[in-house]
Amino acid sequence: MASLPSPFLESGCRHHTYSRKQKSLGLLCSNFVSLYDRDDVESVGLDDAARRLGVERRRIYDIVNVLESVGVLARKAKNRYSWIGFSGIPKALDELKEEALKEISGTDGQCVKVLEDEDEGKLSDQNGNFGDYKPSPAAIGAASSLCTVACKARSVTDNRREKSLGLLTQNFVKLFLTTDVSPPPPLFHADTVSLDEAARLLLGDGHDSSQMRNNNAAKVRRLYDIANVLSSMNLIEKTQQLETRKPAFRWLGTKGKPKADTGVTVAIPPATKQWNKRAFGNDITNVDHKRSKLNNPVDKKPSKACLRSDDLKECNLTAQKQLQSSKGSYVFGPFRPAGVTKRNGDVEEKGGNKVQDWESLASSFRPQYHNQALSELFVHYVEAWKSWYVEVAQGSSNFQQPRKSVINQLL
DNA sequence: GGTTCCCGCCATCCG
DNA sequence: CGGATGGCGGGAACC
Numbered sequence: 001m002a003s004l005p006s007p008f009l010e011s012g013c014r015h016h017t018y019s020r021k022q023k024s025l026g027l028l029c030s031n032f033v034s035l036y037d038r039d040d041v042e043s044v045g046l047d048d049a050a051r052r053l054g055v056e057r058r059r060i061y062d063i064v065n066v067l068e069s070v071g072v073l074a075r076k077a078k079n080r081y082s083w084i085g086f087s088g089i090p091k092a093l094d095e096l097k098e099e100a101l102k103e104i105s106g107t108d109g110q111c112v113k114v115l116e117d118e119d120e121g122k123l124s125d126q127n128g129n130f131g132d133y134k135p136s137p138a139a140i141g142a143a144s145s146l147c148t149v150a151c152k153a154r155s156v157t158d159n160r161r162e163k164s165l166g167l168l169t170q171n172f173v174k175l176f177l178t179t180d181v182s183p184p185p186p187l188f189h190a191d192t193v194s195l196d197e198a199a200r201l202l203l204g205d206g207h208d209s210s211q212m213r214n215n216n217a218a219k220v221r222r223l224y225d226i227a228n229v230l231s232s233m234n235l236i237e238k239t240q241q242l243e244t245r246k247p248a249f250r251w252l253g254t255k256g257k258p259k260a261d262t263g264v265t266v267a268i269p270p271a272t273k274q275w276n277k278r279a280f281g282n283d284i285t286n287v288d289h290k291r292s293k294l295n296n297p298v299d300k301k302p303s304k305a306c307l308r309s310d311d312l313k314e315c316n317l318t319a320q321k322q323l324q325s326s327k328g329s330y331v332f333g334p335f336r337p338a339g340v341t342k343r344n345g346d347v348e349e350k351g352g353n354k355v356q357d358w359e360s361l362a363s364s365f366r367p368q369y370h371n372q373a374l375s376e377l378f379v380h381y382v383e384a385w386k387s388w389y390v391e392v393a394q395g396s397s398n399f400q401q402p403r404k405s406v407i408n409q410l411l
Numbered sequence: 412g413g414t415t416c417c418c419g420c421c422a423t424c425c426g
Numbered sequence: 427c428g429g430a431t432g433g434c435g436g437g438a439a440c441c
Binding site: 018019020021046057058061062065078079160163164165166214217218221222 | 429430431432433434435438439440
Binding site for chain 1: 419
């Protein structure tokens with residue numbers, strides 16, 4: 001009962017300037033990724049993550065569930081995930097697409113068979129270590145179909161699974177993966193969906209009882225969560241629907257590039273290749289391009305969650321802001337400096353103040369990294385940035401080079 | 412005043 | 427049983 005809004009509890013450590021943005025799932029996800037996306041990480045502990053990111057466990061579950069759904073993580077055991085990284089994404093997407101297509105073709109509109117796990121199920125017995133592997137929402141995901149869910153109540157478990165964040169994520173993604181191929185009446189046109197639409201589609205649409213409406217609203221809320229982390233991974237981006245102006249999301253997919261490639265990390269070899277092909281194949285191009293306002297909001301507040309890793313968060317925030325330059329141009333982790341696209345043509349930019357950006361990037365990077373984890377993180381950023389820069393500088397002659405001095409400053 | 416979505420309660424699962 | 431997991435919706439920040 002009476003769950004008082006936390007700011008009023010434990011008022012002791014609270015100067016109010018609460019800002020939701022600082023605590024968004026998306027940001028948390030970025031930080032999560034920054035933290036674990038390195039060569040020497042192959043396992044992620046939930047407690048560890050929560051501690052290092054300074055958030056409650058509950059939030060980690062949210063992130064982990066959607067990341068698992070897109071192949072970035074795989075559940076290994078209680079409390080433990082293995083880090084697969086961005087290289088896992090293409091494979092996961094392929095699988096999702098395949099499933100989706102199967103579902104579509106096997107469907108004539110109504111209820112579809114649910115929960116008939118395919119390939120993923122094999123995981124459980126092909127390898128002793130996975131003896132205790134539970135299919136988990138992600139794996140079971142295949143089961144539920146795009147237009148199902150209104151189906152009978154099954155066992156409580158199935159029911160619960162059906163509504164899991166992971167599954168919802170997968171179905172949400174499938175929506176995008178099938179736009180180009182979906183049969184006659186397509187699920188939706190264009191490559192954007194509003195969450196509202198998405199929720200309806202994922203619900204099995206149908207006639208709207210008030211029951212359904214509630215259900216829908218609830219689902220939308222979940223979709224916001226999902227969308228936030230997916231867009232922090234740059235798999236989707238937020239836009240508006242053309243006619244309605246309604247906020248919506250557009251699929252970006254795997255057009256990012258994971259990391260300046262150098263035979264890195266990556267636990268799944270085939271996926272790696274595939275990933276690289278896609279990543280470097282043809283389009284690093286149309287990454288959207290926006291300018292970040294390089295001014296830090298100054299209204300931080302220490303909260304109980306923040307205390308331990310306060311500085312980590314601060315720095316991450318800064319770093320994210322610089323590098324990700326307001327959502328749009330952020331490509332799979334902090335690997336692309338703000339304000340640069342491959343082609344200089346279609347830039348929605350006023351003024352060619354690119355150089356200035358390098359400068360400010362550098363100067364705002366100087367600051368307050370003063371603990372181990374942070375410097376590591378910082379080094380990580382710089383490394384990634386460096387190799388990215390080299391590559392781009394080589395590959396594109398019209399690329400505006402940052403001054404040497406700036407680079408040196410960074411290093 | 413609608414949209415977005417954080418927060419944490421509490422049902423369920425699982426060892 | 428107790429800890430891990432995660433659905434869920436209230437309600438506040440945000441626009």
